[in-house]
Amino acid sequence: MSRDGNVYPLNAQESDNEIAIKPKKDLFTRGVFAFGAVFFLFCLYQLNIDYSNLLAGTVDFITMLGEMFPPDVSEWKYVIPAAIESLQVAILGTVIAVVISLVLAFLAAENLAPNNLVASIVKGFATLMRVIPTIIWALIFIVAVGLGPLPGVLAIAVHSLGMLIKVFAQSVEEMDDGKIEALRASGANWIQIIAQGVIPTVVTALLSWTILRLEIDIGESTILGLVGAGGIGWELTRAMRSYDFNAAFFIAMVIFVMIFSVEMLSNRLKLKV
Amino acid sequence: MNPILQVENLKKVYSDGTVALNNINFEVHPGEFIVVIGPSGAGKSTLLRCINRLVEPTSGDVVFKGKKINKIGARQVKQVRREIGMVFQNFNLIDRLSVVNNVLHGRLGYTGTIKGALGLFSKKDIAEAEEILERVGLSKQKYKRADELSGGQMQRVGISRALAQRPRLILADEPIASLDPASSKIIMDHIFTICKEDKITAIVNLHQVDVAMKYATRIIGIKSGEVIFDGQPSHLTKNIIDEIYSNAKQPLVNAQ
């Protein structure tokens, strides 16, 4: 406890004469990268891609995009309501998924789950939801409620649930445990800790995941048209099947605008929150 | 006067085999201001956490107001916890909520689940929280978001949250380790004065021996999970300090 004002002697602390061991170059990282490169080449070999076709195809691809120009808007009377229906399917599906995953995600997060078993079970459930393709979900729900937009909503909700539980739980797990502990120390119970401590802390993350998911769901709902769920997907197929590429381009643009405006909205919200 | 807290043969072995505490015994009487010192890894944090059961003791007893709290159920643990305020090194405030809301978190243990979850605190609680904020000089900041404050102000909110619990005991785990000297002084003064005025017992972990000497009514020195000094500051000789911190980097005093 030297309280005097003397300048602290340099070099005194820590620089024992021990020599720093130069760590082996990070073998793990290198190994992973080397393996990745080899595996990549192996995959290419297995896929047996016809490279000669690649250039000609790209030319075709660009000409085709060119031919789609200008968009043919004459079918807007059908396209716009169909787009709105797809949008509604996506919104409702996402909302349902968000509500349910807001409960389940807290059971899946390791720092909040009653125990690790519960967390693993909920996470496993979420993975299963994600792995089953939306088309299969749609089929399952068509059996239950018939054709129309409703099975589309349910299929999207269930599929989104799989992703949202996972990412919500991840956001919660990334949270500083000290904050949870502080509320625990004041005698708050599980629900209070979540509502007053966890949600305010992760709300931005939850919001941006939700919006990202909404973007994905708009894309998914356009595909679901094909299974009789209506919406803009059917319009797109119709245009493609009649080789009406200009109309198809218009429809693709409508889809793009829908998703892009959600993305813009999310950028605005991120600034606000 | 009965002791408010008794720690008897307390032992904590973490799941990885680390013996963090070994055979700790002491009694705390109402009104004491105890500072726990010891090198990094000595077990100071573990000791505080065992007292409010954020960490489950391996063996031994913790007796709070005459009740063995290491044998009680989850429900009762919450009741005990709300009588013990805790102050953290990293403040652990909820950033996006207002200052007064953070203080009101101290009332969650006394509020119904739903009301608490929705943040519907009673008028009385709110008035009290504002009073506490006034006491620590933060009236002007009460509607600010917690993350808009400086470190020293955040810690004052942390103290206010603990006070909102109307605690009998305050545990503070290195409350000034993240603060600059100026704020450190303000914080220590606040903790000390409030505990004295409100007759709250305090156990404070500190790294700085000089600060400990200034405030403590009693100092407990821990090393490698064992108490190796327990007495008045005046009895803490340079030799004992050296022993506590030997084989460990000595906490150096400020650059004055």
Place this chain on the structure above:
Amino acid sequence: MNPILQVENLKKVYSDGTVALNNINFEVHPGEFIVVIGPSGAGKSTLLRCINRLVEPTSGDVVFKGKKINKIGARQVKQVRREIGMVFQNFNLIDRLSVVNNVLHGRLGYTGTIKGALGLFSKKDIAEAEEILERVGLSKQKYKRADELSGGQMQRVGISRALAQRPRLILADEPIASLDPASSKIIMDHIFTICKEDKITAIVNLHQVDVAMKYATRIIGIKSGEVIFDGQPSHLTKNIIDEIYSNAKQPLVNAQ
């Protein structure tokens, strides 16, 4: 002796209209150890940043080694910058790189673009970086990742990086504000001793008046963007300090 740095009528208005600096004039002579003090928002950081053009001055001149550096092109700015080392409050190390690699960043200004980008530094540079690390007592840590160090150690790396530039001038913006008292002392001692030994001129922003008094050969007091004191530490009276910090919470000295 010619001044190494002249600041003439320096003014900085930020794009939102904040006048951060207003009519600043001073000269710095080789070997001086200047500490700039002033309340939060006074313009201390802005002043340092104007000197190495991290911030573009609005008007007035900054003359470094006889050359007006506020009138030169991007290429020459880089050449001036590599002669001016800078130390930051938050250390600003690249976490995932090794300590020695961080120090070598100080040599980037002298290294070709490609070599520098790939981190291919010359043997000589590496040897020198290791020497500097030895000087600040970090030889053992040189291959560690920067984020594995304690705050005090990180700042020593920050100083080493600045030294690797073989600077004529070191600018330090509150180098100890994020550190505990013990580390603070070590850091200030290092900066002071090295500047003295290597005859490097230093301008250091500090909040702590007591620390300023201890090290400075000259103190500049800034308030609301204007110099209101410039002289030897012994001339800095309590009245002047009060004036500098009036209408601002006075930084309280440590709790001793």
Place this chain on the structure above:
Amino acid sequence: SGGENENGWPEKIRYGVLPGEEDSELSRAHELFVKDMSEELGIEVELFQGEDYNAVIEAMRSKKLELASFGPFSYIIAQERSNAVPIAVRAISEEDATYNSWIVVPDESDVQSLEELEGKSILFADPASTSGHLFPRGIFIEELGITNDEVESYFSSVSFSGSHDNSILAIAAGDADAAGVCSTCVERAVKGGLVSESDFRIIAESDPIPSSPISYRGDLPEDLVEAIKEFIYNYDNEEFFEQAGDKDSRYIPVDESNYEIIRKTAESLNMSPEELLSQ
């Protein structure tokens, strides 16, 4: 929704439309059809259009659909799985109520006959396509005298392109040696400018394939079925038929027996509904 009204009829008729592969395009005309039907029968008719026949078959099976238009092969599956009964096909005349499968090769190919395809690559549309898989495969079995299991080894590769369009595009680009496609689809692709007639040659043609039938669910009340039939057989809204492809076409009655050939072909390929659904 599954409720019934006083005379035992369902509250509404739900009609699922799948575009048959021989249909010219996905048409909006069905909205008109549904409107007229609703007026005629005095009962709400709801339209669902899609491309996935699994969805329609499963919906009919769980009694979420009363009427549906299937492709020929999906009809025989629906008959087995969903108790579907055919009513009518849209055509100008009875002879016109069919289409064909073609085996096509690239124009510049040397191949002139089916025999020359031995050891070459062959492309089908998708596994469940009547004219893009079942019938072309049937042609090989019949004409080349090989068994179903020998088809895979007879050619160097047998693959599926996903659609008739993809198949004909692949032939035009010379990516495959031969493909089985539906006649109407190719004609449509030529008309749409996707490929030109000079890109490919036809080297074989299948027996006529009956067109896609409108079917009802077998457990509907008899009087309702009669009313539906009555409406469909007499339906003559020219606007509808023009939009649907040909203003001279009408709905012509069909029954199960018309699809015997599909059933037989499927059986010879081990793809009979019984076999597929028995797993």
Place this chain on the structure above:
Amino acid sequence: MNMIQELKKRKRLQILLLFFFVTGLTIWSAIGTNFSFYEVFSGFGLISNFVFLDLLPPDIAASGTLLEAILETLYMGFVGMVVGALIALVLSFLAASTTTPHPVVQVIVRAFTSIMRNIPGLIWALILVASYGIGVTVGTLSLILGSVGFLTRVFADTLEEIDTGKIEALHATGSSYFQILAQGVFPQFFPGFIAWSLYNLELNIRASTIIGMVGGGGIGFAIQKGIKLFQYKEVSMAIVLVLILILSTEFLTSKIRERII
């Protein structure tokens, strides 16, 4: 004091408005899609019939032929990820506000990748088939397009979150633009680069279950063939295989992430 409360009130009003807006949207969508709890819950019996009688149990005998398909899916997904990540790496530096050479470049790249991302994979696949013919090329290309779209965005976001203080520190040493990118930006960006790329692999594997039929091959083709021919038990076997593949990539990638980051 008053102003603060005023601000607080306005903020509260904003949140309330947002809440009503979202609720309104939801109700509007529920009406538009004929949502009914009754139908959903009354359908559970039918669902369980379908799931337990038709889908389950998975047809283990089919796993042999499916194995080849799932490997092909893995190959396509991996190639899509690697090529996509490399392209996105370049594009993201142009698209992030912190590293872009010029704001105009930033806007163009962002718009360009937004088109790639926001047009569903199935549509890409249709256009690609028309240009490249059928085969794995198309499947791989459409995965690459999707990966570029997704990764450019998340990479750019990661780049924008980088601590600018550290960049400033390198500026202060007199470093040049490329030196700063390589020595200051990249090390900070690296963990995000690895983590997102690995996550993209998982996305690609799942995406290829959809694009299979349009000439893409892989497990997607097997799934769609199974559905069309009502071999539902084979489909569920395929899904089990996808599940296994995804779980093992998840496991592997989390190990890699832990070690590298």
